[in-house]
Amino acid sequence: MDNVIRRQTPMARLLRALVYAALALAALFYLLPLAVMVLTSLKPLDEITAGTLLTLPENPTLAPWIKAWGEACTGMRCEGVGGYFWNSFAIVIPAVAISTLLGALNGYALTKWRFKGAELVFALMLFGCFIPFQVILLPMAQTLGWLGLSSSRAGLVLVHVIFGVAFTTLFFRNFYVSIPDELVSAAKLDGAGFFRIFRRILLPVSTPIIVVSVIWQFTQIWNDFLFGVAFSGHDTQPVTVALNNLVNTSTGVKEYNVDMAAAMIAALPTLVVYVLAGKYFVRGLTAGSVKG
């Protein structure tokens, strides 16, 4: 792109400096909370009360992290948030996989096998994105009870799939709309079937949008607290619930450094996903999901 300010006139240089300054300032704004969290999690307790939020730790320590991972009490079990971490993975992985697969198939069926009323079906499903989750808590609980899935991991995965599929369908539909229909109709003429066309033609080009869908779903489900607390059993609680128990003490001294370390641990997987896959995320959005 040649639209950038290129020539190195003094004016242009000044402008360029301003651009960098603005970007750096914005970066500071975004980094501030994270910086406070990291700094606090590395300080001994007495330094936290003594200094300000951004004071560098004098005696940095990893003890809060170790405690948060394996020793801190989240209720009567004092095993840290480490164990809950795997509970979260056991919920997130199947839920993300199923909802992404369903979304891909839905998007494909809606765009490449267009039938009368397809748009209406899509509009109906889209509304699922917008329903506030607090509203469906009680009816969902009753339904899970009827299905015999209350307080089970399978039930929680089901809930996440149900309320995630609207989003994944939206992503895949908008992506597949931009893929030329000719490819598909040619294959249809050749007599290729529904699943075969999907596997051979659509799936190979879907990587960018799969990344978007997986990142979105992973973040949503990993960060969920409301469903996790209401629908999980006492031994399948996700890490957000454990974190909440750790942070929301009703009595006793608050160990802010341990709280912060636990928060960082709970946030680590989503952070890693964003840092590693962020590039593909933007690329996937470019590839079509933002278009109409």
Place this chain on the structure above:
Amino acid sequence: MKTASTLATGRAVPAGSSPGLAARLQTWLPKLVLAPSVLISLCFVYGFMLWTFVLSLTDSRLLPSYDFVGFAQYARLMANDRWWVAATNLGVFGGLFVGICLVLGAGLAILLDQRIRQEGALRTVYLYPMALSFIVTGVVWKWLLNPGLGLQAMVRGWGFESFTFDWLVNPDMAVYTLVIAAVWQASGFVMALFLAGLRGLDDSIFKAAQLDGASLPRLYWRVILPCLRPVVFSAVMILSHIAIKSFDLVVALTGGGPGYASDLPATFMYAHSFSRAQIGLGSASAVLMLGGVLAILVPYLYSELRSRRHG
């Protein structure tokens, strides 16, 4: 390719079965694949909405009951001062949140699109808040905004004794602290949407405009942004649904306070349905909330479907 397909078809239609059946199966298959998802949304979205509406007509308290009282709960809601505070707050919060996110997101995307060194790192920095829930960052935000602990104390510590930043504890300003934290979380995502949009534009647009001698700001304002209308629309939709669902944010940051000055409909509904044993009233507020969602979504879907017909 052709042979392969033919072979495959041969395999898909076993000898002896009627080809008509296979063909019919093929036309039904897409609908069959969609059926579970449609069924899910009919039961779990529309069914539950209907259920909520039914409850809003009852005098349900601790748990749902089915003693109907007509629209009495709506009347109570209309007479409830706190509900109006919450509804007004949603207007203020939603408007500012969506507006600021769009401006900030578009601005950052345009700046970031100027062949910036370290673009990847900056992009990650802007984007990462979207990865964190307010369950994780709520405490930090509370600290940063608290006059005695956070920014105000820090800036005063640097020698600016008269610096005041006490929005969190000021009933008239508390709702704006929600905006700050929400913008922090979502604006990076909007930036990514705009950046993706800019990257998706054809270079010829820039070239043509530059030949016309348009200045850079004018170029962006008059030519580029109008091209990005679909992006703006997607962003508005995503942002407004975040605004309506905002819940963790309020609980973590202000708890609805001081008093109930920073309450939002989502927290109002939750408080009444779950901690105050007034499921009827809570359901009525949920129905009004859903009405608000509809008011936003219907125009979107309308324009979406219309543009498809035209395109």
Place this chain on the structure above:
Amino acid sequence: MRALTRLTTLKTSAIAVAMAGALGTGQASAGEVEVLHWWTSGGEAEAVGTLRDLLEAEGHEWKDFAVAGGGGDSAMTVLKSRAMSGNPPAAAQIKGPEIQEWGELGLLGNLDPVAEAGDWDALLPEVVADIMRHEGHYVAVPVNVHRINWLWANPEVLADAGVEVPTTWDELFAAGEALREAGYVPLAHGGQPWQDATTFETVVLSLGGSDFYRRAFVELDQEALESDTMIEALTTFKRLRGLMDEGMPGRDWNLATSMVIEGEAAMQIMGDWAKGEFTAAGLEAGEDYLCAPVPGTADAFAFNIDSFAMFRLTEQAAREAQYSMARLVLEPEFQHAFNRVKGSIPARPDLDMDEFDACAQRSMADFRQAEDEGGLVPSMAHRMAMGSDVQGAFYDIVTNYFNSSDMSADQAAERLAQAASLAL
């Protein structure tokens, strides 16, 4: 005492076995109790842990379901969704009039066999027992008794400003001025609705007395709510704002307590769970920190009782485990261990208080006296006095009145009366 305990154990398990019609097995089968509670912090969790150990020593299994946050709000959400799915836990931390609400839904189990065996009618004060019964049957078991109307003070700060622990509001406001001049925050407070309501109810109790308090907050009497006494209480309550610092909105109560501990603030009005903070800071009751009734409430005792409500179970082994838990909660071992950590006093007044600190001993003495003289009142701020709908409305009014400048005391009183009338 030991012998009595063992006798109780024998009796109860005998009854449980008899009830199940399984005579002859002789051995109680192991069941599990799932317990939903919001005691998650270090000390509390440890204290509940003694109950688990006692239960497991009897061969039952304790399944811990702890959900913290919002003073039990999150736990209540979980409980409701569990109840909706037809899968409630065996025991849940429910208190006050909410026990009746759950009882009316027919979800709670009957604890009468345990209560008869343990003679709860004699053991528990009538006020406490009343809350635990639904339609004459025990459905819940009390864990502790908190006193709300306490004033905590840092003696060094008071001495530095040359003031005594105030016993009247005039003294408190006078002391406030002296403390301000000496550079202290007179009254530490956290501006959350429940803390505002806590302070408010102690003022009402002080100015109106326990009979007035009961008329206003338990009977929801219109006249009392709109009376001059209520308006005076509201005015005094708002005046207290002048003794607080500007950083209070949203502050957690324990941070307010640590202001008193650090010597930043002089006093705090808070229930006796505040003691946990002082103890954790290594301070000694009566020496390093002082406890006194809120001015004008020496004869009254506003209580907050935590309890476990027991849900109806069908499985016999589980019910046995549930009964064991109900019995163990009232046994001295758990009552001692739990209440010493929690800052409260045991739910049964017959227990020996020697091992408790000075404040708890005073609390127990005041409790017994107030029980005899009718000074025991349920806390409005802690969901003991009224249904959660009215209480929620009261919260809204009190906190809004306290925080905004455009509502007068008259208007607030009128709104309280209005909110009460809507609920009746």
